[in-house]
Amino acid sequence: MTVLGLGPMGHALASAFLRARHPVTVWNRTPGKAGDLLDRGAVAAGSVRDAVQDGHVIIACLIDYDAVRAVLEQAPADWGNRRLINLTSGEPAQARRMARWASSRRIDYLDGAILTPTSAVGTPAAAVLFSGARHVYEAVEETMAAVGGTAVHLGDDPGRAAAYEVALLDIFVTSVNGIVHAFALASAEGIEPERFAAFATGIGGLLPEMITRFAEQIRTGRYPGDRSTIASAASGITHIINAATSHGIDTGMLTAAKSVLDHAVAEGYGPQSLARLTTVLNKTGRP
Numbered sequence: 227m228t229v230l231g232l233g234p235m236g237h238a239l240a241s242a243f244l245r246a247r248h249p250v251t252v253w254n255r256t257p258g259k260a261g262d263l264l265d266r267g268a269v270a271a272g273s274v275r276d277a278v279q280d281g282h283v284i285i286a287c288l289i290d291y292d293a294v295r296a297v298l299e300q301a302p303a304d305w306g307n308r309r310l311i312n313l314t315s316g317e318p319a320q321a322r323r324m325a326r327w328a329s330s331r332r333i334d335y336l337d338g339a340i341l342t343p344t345s346a347v348g349t350p351a352a353a354v355l356f357s358g359a360r361h362v363y364e365a366v367e368e369t370m371a372a373v374g375g376t377a378v379h380l381g382d383d384p385g386r387a388a389a390y391e392v393a394l395l396d397i398f399v400t401s402v403n404g405i406v407h408a409f410a411l412a413s414a415e416g417i418e419p420e421r422f423a424a425f426a427t428g429i430g431g432l433l434p435e436m437i438t439r440f441a442e443q444i445r446t447g448r449y450p451g452d453r454s455t456i457a458s459a460a461s462g463i464t465h466i467i468n469a470a471t472s473h474g475i476d477t478g479m480l481t482a483a484k485s486v487l488d489h490a491v492a493e494g495y496g497p498q499s500l501a502r503l504t505t506v507l508n509k510t511g512r513p
């Protein structure tokens with residue numbers, strides 16, 4: 227087992243494989259990052275070539291796909307029956323390109339997306355998505371069990387795991403933006419962060435049920451506005467924008483959201499549920 231990349235996630239993966247008693251070779255662009263892994267039995271390879279030659283399953287966990295390509299170009303041309311699992315975050319098109327690159331070199335390739343933080347790796351809380359040829363997944367499934375938790379193979383399309391990952395990251399990134407914006411607005415109004423948090427966490431609690439309800443509405447194409455409507459949200463967002471503006475707080479994200487709501491109202495969707503915005507976004511994003 228070889229791990230290319232010893233950032234926080236590469237380190238956590240190597241650690242989990244050691245804990246599961248796999249022989250582990252590690253390589254990192256900047257030397258000296260293996261730390262405690264060496265004390266626990268890992269071998270630090272001096273080059274990518276040596277690292278790849280040392281393992282049967284080669285895991286790449288680097289900052290992006292460009293780095294993965296740059297690193298793998300230093301590997302031997304003949305991979306024999308070694309398998310490459312790329313757990314680097316990226317875009318679906320990048321994953322598909324990477325799979326074509328691997329195929330052109332006769333390398334068995336699997337793409338993956340880790341959905342949980344480093345602290346979950348090697349525990350039941352870990353969640354990893356895989357996509358690519360099923361026979362490759364089946365060949366590495368047992369070895370990858372060391373990462374722990376839930377592993378799901380999403381099918382032969384190598385871009386599928388990255389497709390899930392970008393869409394899920396969309397939720398995370400926009401939510402974090404919303405949270406810090408709300409704290410900025412609350413602070414500008416003199417509200418203490420902890421007092422605000424006590425109510426803000428209640429909003430977070432509403433989301434799981436809403437996500438499930440939206441999924442059904444999007445699947446059926448029916449968007450009843452019986453709980454809340456686009457028209458109401460379009461009106462409400464104006465108050466947030468005005469309050470933020472009065473404190474000199476950036477409103478870029480809110481005005482972008484308002485423009486989608488306004489577009490939906492103009493299309494006659496005002497009385498419908500917010501899930502309808504999914505179809506409006508498909509239009510407003512076009513050049």
Ligand SMILES: NC(=O)c1ccc[n+]([C@@H]2O[C@H](COP(=O)([O-])OP(=O)(O)OC[C@H]3O[C@@H](n4cnc5c(N)ncnc54)[C@H](OP(=O)(O)O)[C@@H]3O)[C@@H](O)[C@H]2O)c1
Pocket residue numbers: 230231232233234235236237254255256259287288289290292293296297313314315316340341342343344
């Ligand atoms: N950390 C998490 O909680 C988490 C969770 C889910 C998914 N992931 C994904 O896992 C991947 C790795 O994340 P990470 O947290 O370990 O840290 P990271 O900061 O995303 O990546 C650091 C690693 O990339 C290497 N690297 C950067 N540029 C390089 C280049 N041009 N050539 C070769 N190596 C290069 C670094 O080497 P040097 O040490 O030499 O700089 C280091 O090994 C990312 O795609 C990330 O999105 C991370």
